[in-house]
Amino acid sequence: MARTASLSGFPEWLPEERLVELHVLDTLRRVFELHGFASIETRAVETVGQLLRKGEIDKEVYGLSRLQEDEGDNPVKGGKADPNALALHFDLTVPFARYVVENAGYLAFPFRRYQIQKVWRGERPQEGRAREFTQADIDVVGDGELPFRYDVEIALVIAEALSALPIPDFRLRINNRKLAEGFYRGIGLDDTAGVLRSIDKLEKIGPAKVAELLKAELGATEDQAAKALQLAAIRTEDTSFVAQVRALGVSNELLDEGLDELEQVIDAAVQRAPGKVLADLSIARGLDYYTGTVVETVLVGHEQLGSICSGGRYDALASKGNRKFPGVGLSIGVTRLVSRILSQDLAKASRSVPTAVLVALNHDDSWGAAQDVAALLRSRGIPTEVAARAEKFGKQIKFADRRGIPFVWFTDEDGTHQVKDIRTGEQVLAAPETWMPPVGDLTVQVETTSPAAASV
């Protein structure tokens, strides 16, 4: 990580860094599959019309054009994006919604899937924000309706998944759009989207400036602005936020519904993921399509990195005629996490290659016999390489040492086999049919580099 990407915003990992990323991806996949989420991938490309249907993120989208088509194929014409042109997806939620609608006849609802893919955004790169990055999403989508219980479950699955990663402690900060919108209506502010947009700026500009915005842009009174800010200041580790909201003396049906939903999520989390979840009534989430639960996640001690896992409930993102497919999902920013793990040395791989054993050569013509030994080791799951040349043993050992390969295998003229642990120098007689390395050496281990990493 001393290196900088040769193309700004497009990070690439060295092999030993990639092993850390692979460990993160494998861990997420294992947890998601243990919870019954099925893998899907969607194409990298959507039509511009599909991508810009929701939200206001057109400025971040990469359009595609075939080079040989010259100007005729340009996705932008006269300053306007052609809705039929192709562009790279900027998240996995919008493509997933399209996939569900297209394949509704082939899916069993509620449909639960995970999706781990690269996405692209033409934003200005900075720490924690790349132009190409990997997201790992889980969503559950229903046909017509989706029980609220899935909002609770999704939060718990994500807490379990994040807990399994070599990262510092984290907090899911959870709010509910119904709660916020109902509250704003209850105090007479009907442009709830406008209020949310202002509240979303709280961390950046502070409460005084948000109050000014609410008054100037939305015509809020002093009292209305104060109430909205009082709501946003509520943050509890248990369900006591309910009483705090009630104490503000606002009544509204949607508010009641939102309070009940958020209470269910927090109540379950207190029991099943203690210390990992907060009710945080300042969370707004930028995207238009959320309709209930909203989540952002911070790494404790790394708050300035931004949210490492976000999402929520969307009741109207996907529809087919009158048929609606409400969903709830969360998206982990894998590249953001891995960048941080690497830049702060929070975890590292035990070696830079999968290889556990290098089979050395006595003579150039012993390559075939060495391959026989290697095949026996591999047949029992031991990653093995054969030296390409019968150099001096010292050079062959150095070849292994430079890669972190722990064992070198020697076969004498008389067919006796020996294996050397090049870290200790210990060399023992061994048979390729039965010898096994210690389990910690069999495959690459990725471990947190210090106890501090888990607590910071």
Added chain:
Amino acid sequence: MARTASLSGFPEWLPEERLVELHVLDTLRRVFELHGFASIETRAVETVGQLLRKGEIDKEVYGLSRLQEDEGDNPVKGGKADPNALALHFDLTVPFARYVVENAGYLAFPFRRYQIQKVWRGERPQEGRAREFTQADIDVVGDGELPFRYDVEIALVIAEALSALPIPDFRLRINNRKLAEGFYRGIGLDDTAGVLRSIDKLEKIGPAKVAELLKAELGATEDQAAKALQLAAIRTEDTSFVAQVRALGVSNELLDEGLDELEQVIDAAVQRAPGKVLADLSIARGLDYYTGTVVETVLVGHEQLGSICSGGRYDALASKGNRKFPGVGLSIGVTRLVSRILSQDLAKASRSVPTAVLVALNHDDSWGAAQDVAALLRSRGIPTEVAARAEKFGKQIKFADRRGIPFVWFTDEDGTHQVKDIRTGEQVLAAPETWMPPVGDLTVQVETTSPAAASV
């Protein structure tokens, strides 16, 4: 596979199809890692200048432009591609070469890596040819020089990897550029690239038309054209091609070198991958950068699908000043293979979801207790879902049945646990701390659907 992609050339799989693809990807990864190949990924994007440096495939490249930049960011200006513009990579070899040069100071040579990623080509889509598809590559790259033995090894690793997949029998068809070029020079045809381009058309237009091309375009005599075609007609399962080439009476130093190299590959393959490899002297490979071994691979009985695995030796693809990084590698067309497996029902997944057990609900308020059962099962590696609603047991069983989930778990009021195999109806007492499903039900199995699939 009755479905057609909603965007031509951009296939997407249903969850049960994706499980077949995942099985293919996991199998390739396992074999590659057992042979000590390290994983890397490169960014999806290269500069146009980088992509078009070698070969003549600019017409297939997708350029990128940020939509908000309007015409100013168009990668094509006045009919010419801007070399600094960004474009999607069309293979993994060119990006890998760039990666090696950029990171040479951090890599241990010979560097062996595998890389499994999507690539994009703006070609006309047809069966076996998509615009977005996944390739799985292995390469070994040296610093300055690379022992020829790696050419042999790469072919053997790929034969082992393909043998582990649920696909029909296959043949690696191997040739050597030195052999061909030396032979052409030996008969007085010095535009060896021109001859290769004509020979590359053999399967499409036949030998008579190739002979005409050689005479018309390269000024070959009748005898020279006949000799070139005699060479291209040689195809042997063992090293007898050497004698057949010698019998043509041509002598040239480069020819000798190529004969020796190809003989080494075929000799090793006869012993270590019997029946999987052919010396096929008609193989030319279109791309300019190959300098020795060249490989194409056909599925037996599916030859019209085209090559499912191609590559070879390249001595000059990557360089940094005077420093050269010769390499050898092969690339498996994963999407082409998976499309064929699915369209011909060659293999299928045992169920459409990872879930092995659905924990049923007695009452809506037993969800917490059901989650406790599920957590115990998951802690022992059993993928488990909890029903979202306490519907009638018949409906909960149907929920499992529609997904192929084999087991449903019931907990009585008195805390007694029972698990039902919904395929047989058998229901037994069980404890969540100890019960295990049969190993074949624990995770999704992908199996060839008929013995015919392996032999066609």
